[in-house]
Amino acid sequence: MVKVGIVGGTGYTGVELLRLLAQHPQTEVVVITSRSEAGLAVADMYPNLRGHYDGLAFSVPDIKALGACDVVFFATPHGVAHALAGELLDAGTKVIDLSADFRLQDADEWAKWYGQPHGAPELLEEAVYGLPEVNREHIRQARLIAVPGCYPTATQLGFLPLLEAGLADTSRLIADCKSGVSGAGRGAAVGSLYSETSESMKAYAVKGHRHLPEIRQGLRRAAGKDVGLTFVPHLTPMIRGIHSTLYATVADRSVDLQALFEKRYANEPFVDVMPAGSHPETRSVRGANVCRIAVHRPQDGDLVVVLSVIDNLVKGASGQAVQNLNILFGLDEKLGLSHAGMLP
Numbered sequence: 334m335v336k337v338g339i340v341g342g343t344g345y346t347g348v349e350l351l352r353l354l355a356q357h358p359q360t361e362v363v364v365i366t367s368r369s370e371a372g373l374a375v376a377d378m379y380p381n382l383r384g385h386y387d388g389l390a391f392s393v394p395d396i397k398a399l400g401a402c403d404v405v406f407f408a409t410p411h412g413v414a415h416a417l418a419g420e421l422l423d424a425g426t427k428v429i430d431l432s433a434d435f436r437l438q439d440a441d442e443w444a445k446w447y448g449q450p451h452g453a454p455e456l457l458e459e460a461v462y463g464l465p466e467v468n469r470e471h472i473r474q475a476r477l478i479a480v481p482g483c484y485p486t487a488t489q490l491g492f493l494p495l496l497e498a499g500l501a502d503t504s505r506l507i508a509d510c511k512s513g514v515s516g517a518g519r520g521a522a523v524g525s526l527y528s529e530t531s532e533s534m535k536a537y538a539v540k541g542h543r544h545l546p547e548i549r550q551g552l553r554r555a556a557g558k559d560v561g562l563t564f565v566p567h568l569t570p571m572i573r574g575i576h577s578t579l580y581a582t583v584a585d586r587s588v589d590l591q592a593l594f595e596k597r598y599a600n601e602p603f604v605d606v607m608p609a610g611s612h613p614e615t616r617s618v619r620g621a622n623v624c625r626i627a628v629h630r631p632q633d634g635d636l637v638v639v640l641s642v643i644d645n646l647v648k649g650a651s652g653q654a655v656q657n658l659n660i661l662f663g664l665d666e667k668l669g670l671s672h673a674g675m676l677p
């Protein structure tokens with residue numbers, strides 16, 4: 334059994350980790366932290382977990398207890414893993430961070446987008462970006478994993494086949510992305526109120542969103558050169574889901590794009606390339622650790638449109654984190670992650 338600790342157990346990604354790990358046959362959650370709910374039994378806060386975690390209660394973060402775990406997930410706002418990851422690694426505990434703390438390789442770039450100095454630049458060199466479809470072999474050897482963000486997961490997986498094959502004009506890529514409201518976390522905020530988010534939709538952070546450098550970093554790696562990317566996130570009236578509509582110019586019309594995408598993801602258990610002409614729906618991946626993709630070339634023109642959907646809390650966060658755990662501990666990558674999406 335892999336002994337698991339979770340820092341930040343009361344947030345949406347923390348409780349999603351608990352939901353997924355409840356079905357995982359090779360893990361045991363032994364520590365779960367919350368400063369505000371310390372002492373409360375997990376199932377008293379989250380009744381969906383009744384019967385799954387009898388005896389487990391939230392506790393304040395304690396390095397000694399966390400350091401006795403085989404692996405600790407951070408499901409916390411940025412900055413928290415910076416402060417604690419080093420001590421845990423020294424104690425021999427592996428770290429899987431769901432926040433953005435170790436996603437950018439450049440500490441100055443991180444400081445610019447997150448508005449504070451990087452708190453652990455000495456760990457950046459060994460941090461592995463946890464996108465299994467790109468980095469599986471590095472993940473296997475890692476001690477510290479940075480789980481990709483939700484928009485970055487859907488967007489990178491959609492663009493990768495075109496960029497790796499050198500087919501797209503990399504100077505002008507467009508990612509038009511929509512997110513459900515749970516992407517903003519569980520913290521109370523006027524912008525997340527039902528009356529503010531339902532029956533309405535809006536773009537935000539057009540000038541620059543903190544996921545822009547993360548996506549650019551991944552696409553640069555895939556293309557082998559700098560890319561020009563316009564990324565526009567939108568808030569939509571759904572609870573879970575990311576829908577990325579991606580545009581790239583591919584001048585060579587002789588290439589069979591459907592075959593290219595199918596071949597790229599043929600051995601990937603959590604990427605589903607849909608039949609030609611499909612329009613994937615976010616509800617088809619709700620609760621599932623799946624990225625569902627369709628590729629189109631409208632009117633046989635040179636502009637290719639890729640549609641990529643994920644559940645922000647699963648393949649966009651906690652599911653991908655569990656996938657990383659499975660790889661890290663040499664387990665079957667699919668353990669605990671076999672849920673189908675929920676229709677309707």
Ligand SMILES: NC(=O)C1=CN([C@@H]2O[C@H](COP(=O)(O)OP(=O)(O)OC[C@H]3O[C@@H](n4cnc5c(N)ncnc54)[C@H](OP(=O)(O)O)[C@@H]3O)[C@@H](O)[C@H]2O)C=CC1
Binds near residue numbers: 340346433519
């Ligand atoms: N929501 C989403 O779709 C996605 C979120 N993420 C990332 O995952 C992380 C968690 O997100 P989410 O679950 O939405 O966040 P929430 O805001 O819903 O929850 C945050 C959790 O962290 C704990 N926490 C806050 N501050 C500290 C601190 N200083 N020390 C220890 N614990 C702390 C909180 O508990 P308490 O204050 O009681 O200690 C709470 O349990 C964030 O970095 C987010 O960006 C990544 C991908 C998708």
Ligand SMILES: CC(=O)N[C@@H](CCC(=O)OP(=O)(O)O)C(=O)O
Binds near residue numbers: 513515
């Ligand atoms: C709808 C919404 O507010 N989404 C969040 C992104 C989701 C998220 O939590 O970002 P990470 O993946 O980096 O953790 C935002 O735009 O900041």
